[in-house]
Every structure is written in structure tokens, then in C-alpha cells.
Amino acid sequence: MTNKLDSDDELLNEEETNALIYAFAAAPGFQIGRAGRAFASHKGGLKRTEDGGQSWQDALADFALSEQLPVTSLVISPVFDHDGLVFAGAPGGILRSSLGGKSWKAVLFPPPSPLVSALAISPNFASDETVFAGTMEDGVFISKDAGEKWASWNFGLLDLNVLALAISPNYIFDETLFAGTETGLFRSTNGGRAWREVELPFGFDAVISLAISPNYTEDHCIYIGSEDLGLWESADEGEHWIQLAKNQLSDPVNAILVSRNELLAVNAVGLWHSADGGTSWINCLPKEYTGFEISAVLAPQGIGFGATLLAGFTNGSIKPVMIAGKKVYRQTIKKRD
């Protein structure tokens, strides 16, 4: 399967069955519309691009699957240039590639095998080789050998339906990670060996997206996107919470991206950007895309003004979008010769 993404709207309007984009992952040096390798997991499989998103191929072609395999989550090694490792979550286990996504090996979880719904990789992966997999019904699995073997660690994780995982940028020292579940948020401060519930001001709503500040050690900020109650921020590791963008983000928040003082939150109606730590918000989604629901974003250049994102839609299309100030631009990708 090859999709070409250009400036036409046709692809966007052409709804593919089972095509919802779940997640992106890009190799270091990925430049939208120019060069570089990235992956997009979707309801019907996994796509790969080698040219900065200008064209996409079926990354699982080698498997010759008899039916479509939903790939729900993705992570790429922080030292991808060196080890070429990519992990993709699917029903029953993990797809693991050590050849930059050119060929894949399935690692099955113990039966009855769960759906892998979220993945997180240690920032210190080069030395600790640690990857976490959140699953539906079986909690969190951990691998300490770069995804070869997996074991579940669910002490205190009182909801085993994990929807999102986020790992501290300072994981090597604080061993902290968060798990968003169908009924709330849990935190581990010992590398996933045990979990404690983080009390949320809204009770037991599902936490479907998570983000940790890149400056977490100093600012202690985490962000959660709930299913029904919008976007929330805690500046003290989850002790106290405030709601952000109350007027704009009341729908399910599908994804959150955080940089130093900027935030990007994705919901059904927009791509909301804040350049002032969450005080004011602008919808960056071009008007042409109104009515189409974004399900995932990739921001290889960060989320500052002028940066270009790749947006994945629920109908399976992938489009570049630029974060503009008051005026919102839609980018055109020209395929290079």
C-alpha cells in the first residue's frame, strides 16, 4: 500500500475503512516533506515513510497477514541511528524491528494475550534497554532487554486497562512513570515495580493521553487528557490539578505535546496551541480540515511558532500542518526528485 501525500484534499476526504491513525514515531533527523524515516500506526497496520512523509508504504508487507492487524502504539529507540530499533504495540504483543522497520519480529505476551495499547521507552535506553508496554486488561509489562522478553509488574495498579504511558525525562534518576487508565491515573516511582493511584479532582474518568514536561525535574509538571473532562495540569507531580483550556477542550483529548513553555493538545475539533503555558489557546487546524478529526500528531521540529507537524486523522490520512500565530497556514509538501 502506498499513499502519496500532497496538497490535494482528495486523500483527506477519501475515508479508508479501519484506517484511524493511532500514533507516529520518527527517526532522528526526520524532516517533514524533505527526508527521513518515520512510522504511523493505524487501525489496519503500520505505515513507513523514507522521504519525510511524502509517500507511505505498508511496513508489515513481509508478514503477509491474512487480515488487517491493528497497530495501536509506537516507539522508536532514542539511539535509532545506532540500533535501528522500533517497537509497535498490537493485539497479543509487540512487533519489534531491529532493522529500522524493514523487517519485524512478533513477541507474544503470555496467554490470554492482551492488546498493547501504549508504549514508553526509557530516555536512557542505550544503557538500560528498558521499554514499557501498557495493555488492555493486563496492566503494564516491562522489558529490560530491548523488547526481547517481557514481564508484568502491576503492584498497586488497580485498573489494568492502560490507555497511555508517560516516562520522566529524568527516569535514570527518579524512575518515575505515569499510566493513564480507564478509570484514572497511576504513578510509579520505582521503575514500574509498583504503582500508586494519583487522585484526580474529577473522580474516575478515563485518562487517554499523558505528557510530562521536558523540564519535569525542576517544574514537576504533568498533563493529562481525559475522555470527557478535558485537559488538566499538575505542577506538583500530581498532588494538585487545574483545568486548562476549559472552553476549547471539553471533548476527549487525544494527544498532548509539551515543550518548555508551549503546549499542544489535540481533540476532535482542533489542534490547540498555547505559547504561554496554557493561559491562551489558538486552534492551528486549517479551516480546510474542519470536520475531520485528528487522532495523532508528530512534531519533529518541536511545537514552537512556525514548526510543521504531521497530523494523522481518524480517516487514515496524514497531513502536514504548520503552527502559526493568529493566521493558520497549511503546508504543501512537494515531493523531491
Add this chain to the structure above:
Amino acid sequence: MRRTSHSKPKKDFQTPGIVFQPQVAEGMQHGFDKLVDLIRPTLGPLPHIVAIEKVIERNQLPELLDSGGTIARRVIQIPNRLEDVGFMFLRQALWRQQEREGDGTATTAVLFQAVFDAGRHYLVAGGNAMGLRRHLENGLRLITTELERQTTQLYGKQKLTGLALTICHDDEMAKMMGEIFDIIGAYGQLDVRKGSGRELVREYIEGMFWECGLYSREMANDEHGLRANLENAAILISNLEIESPEQLIPLLEMAVKNEIKQLLMISQTLSDRAMGLLLAKPNRERIFVVAVKIPGISLDVQYDAMTDLAILTGGRALSNATGATLENVRLEDLGRARRVWADKEFFGIIGGRGDARLIRQHIAGLRQRFRNVKDTDEGKRLLERIGKLLGGSATLSIGGHSPISIEARMELAKRTAVTMRGAMRDGVVPGGGIALLACRKALHPFLKNAKDTDELAAYSILLQALEVPFRTIVSNAGIVPGSILADAEHRGPGYGYDAVTRQVVDMQKAGLYDAVSVVKGAVHTAIASAALALTTEVIVNRRNPPEMLNP
């Protein structure tokens, strides 16, 4: 305990009688002093062992103890009758402190002695016992409030290891305890067992398990024929007595009709004939049933287990008491779990499909009950239930060089666990007696504004008593405490004496903490008991009072 004479001490427990002051206070004080002198050497981090001769196997080595509560418990009577009253009065207070908090008995003992001695001097000089008691109890409230103000929470393996070390003074055990409690938390389940080697070994078990095994090993389905493993299993939760195979038919028909392939059946009894039906090959191919006994013997424990299982798996408890039978079991009555296992001794559940919200609310309710419970045994049962529901447990196998040392280490591990749970629930204060020293400033204004001599005496007594644990720790390290106390006070709040490094240090930075529950418990027990003892005027002696094996 060293005996002063080889001849058997003469007892005077035959004659009944009534004893008045001043003999009452004098006799009791001798009893108090004997017990406090016995326990005082164990206060602080440096090992001071009390050797107690064995009662039955006298040819064996004496028992070597460093726990005040256990030492006190080993003495069941002392020769002098009035002294025995005092000894047993304090023994009971110390043992209860140990049962409740796991630690702090030596602190309790020295504090008690300081308050009682000074209080008695005041009463001999003409003070009012009831007035003194009232003001001592007021002071106790102030100290408790001040301790709460100093309280902080401990997180992380490293800090918890430091805390464990201050409790057990055993490096290997502290390391294990730090890791275990970092994982299982304040309410997690920890089983301390006798190990086979010389070292400590810890093991973590995922999911919940109960100590009730398979009715028959023929139900096992693993390759060794020892364990049954079920996947996506339905669970019948009951305490029903299943006598005949006919009773099972409606349940099995309903399960097969609803395409249930694997079923865990929990019941009070299962007759051989009923078991035969379940094990018959044609039936087993249609539905694989594993049967285990309901956990617990008493109805209360069974009911609790059924409640927990029902919430955990989203099923309904079918109880004998409500007249439930297997005739009208519906699909929605069955619980569900991702995995179930059972062997000869235990059965376990991993990934129960109960509502995660209800499970958390249920745990919160049990925690609330645990905080309010007075009965120690009920507290233990509640803790066990909470631990199970949290989704995992730890086992610590204790090894050692001899059966005596293994027993002693098991006892120590259990005490350490109790104290660590308290510290994680309620927080910690700076250790080494520093937290009590810091409480003095809360009493100074009341001393200054005292309205009568009873109040003045009460606050003076408490101010001096609060120094005694610190002084004792320093003395036990072989140092004269006066200059160390002055040095610590000169350096400022939070500084105390590290008896191991023999330096005055910032106690928190050095990782030297005490569980606030232990310190509060010790202060409360010591002051309230001393105040009560000071108001005791008359003792009535009965003929041949029983020896106190238990408090």
C-alpha cells in the same frame, strides 16, 4: 537476665491483703525500676543484648533479645509482690506498645520512669495527684500536636532502607525491607517465613492469593500435575455445601450454554460424588472446572473473603446464610478473571474483572476501618484483606546460622514491618530522640504561665522527661550526654547524635528517622500510664494471682 543467687527466690503470693501508701508507691516504683533497667540498654542503634535463660530447655543457650517488648514479655512474675504489681503494670503497657506499633518500647520505658519518678517526688512533697495527672494529660496533647507538626513523609527505596535500618539495625534486612515496602506500600501484603539457607530471600507474587487449595490434585492441568491454570475463567463465589452431583447440573448447564470453557468453583464443601462428576472426562472436555474451598474457617472470615472476591471479579457471593443455591445461578452472578491458578495449598486470581472504581472504593473503606480499629487481630485481618486487593504480595524468607537466630530474625522482621507500615501511613520525625527534644518549645509557654503548683510541676516534669530518650541513647553509646546535648542544641533544630558514627549530625540528612506513630504511641503510653500509676493509692492482693503469660 542474670540471677543474683542460685537459691530459688522466695515468693510471697500466698497471703491476701490490702496495701496502702506509702508502701504502694514505693513497691510499684521498685517494680518499674527493675523493668526499665532491664530494657534501657536496648535503646539506640548500638546492639545491647539482654540474655534470658530458657525456662524449659535449660541446657540450651539463653535467648538473646534486643527488643524491649519481647524482653518484658519473657518475665511473667517477679518475687516481691508489690514490685510485681508495678512490673506487670508497666509490662502490659510496653507489650501493647509493641503490638500496636512494633517498636518504641524502650523509649516508652525510660519516659515512663522519668515522669513517674519526678511525679512521685512532687506528690511526696504534698502535691495533688489528680491535679498533676490532669496537667500531664494536657501536656501530652501539646506534645502530640508538636510531633504532628514535625512530621514528614518518606518515599523511595533509599529513604525507606534508611528507616528500616534505624528500626532493625540489620543491614541486609534493612536493604530488603526498603525495597519491599517501596513496592508493596504501607498496606501491601508481606509474609515473613522461615528460610532454608543462611540469607534473606524475597519473592514477589502478582495478583491475589488465598490459602485454600484444590479439592483434588486430579484437577491440576499443568505438565507436572501439581497446579491448575485457567484463562479467561468464570468464578463461582460461594460458601455452599455441595453434596450431590445433581446440585451441580443447573450451574454446569448454564455455564456450557453461555460458552464458558473454564470455571473456578469456590465452595464450603464438595463431596467425592460431586467431584467425580466434574472430573469425568466427557464433562471436562466441555467445561474445565477447578474447585477450591472457601478461605477461612469462621463465618465472618468467609463472608469477608466472599465480599472481596465478588468485588474483585465482578461476581456475586452466594451465601448459605441467605439461602442461595446452585439452582438459580445466573451468568451475571459469576465473577470473571484473566487468569486463575490453584495448587494444593493456595488459589490465586490475576486480573479480576470487577469494576476498578468499586475496587478502589472498597479498599478506601477497608483503610478507613483499619485506621479506626482498636482490636489488634481485626486490624491484622483488615491489613491482610487490603494487601490482597492491592494486587500483589511479597514473601521474605529468613535464613540464619541456627534455628534460634532464624527465630530472632523473623521476630525482628515482623516488628520492622509493623513499624514501617506505620511510618509510611503516618509519616516520620527526626530520629534519635530529637523530635521529643523539639517538643519542649511547645511546653515552655505553659510552664511560664502556669496558674498553680500542679501545673508548674507537670510541665517541669515533662520538660525534663522529654530529654531522657536522647540522653539514654547517648549514654548507651558510652558517652556523657550533657556535652552532646549542648552541642546538638547549639547547632540548631534537627541536629542530633548519630551513635553509630559518634557524631552530631543533621538527623534528616543522615537518614535517621523514627516513625511518628511509634513516637506518638510511646509518649502517649508513657505519660498516660505514669499519670495513672501516680494516682494509684491502694492495692488489693489476692491469693495466688495467675502468672501473666499475656498482657
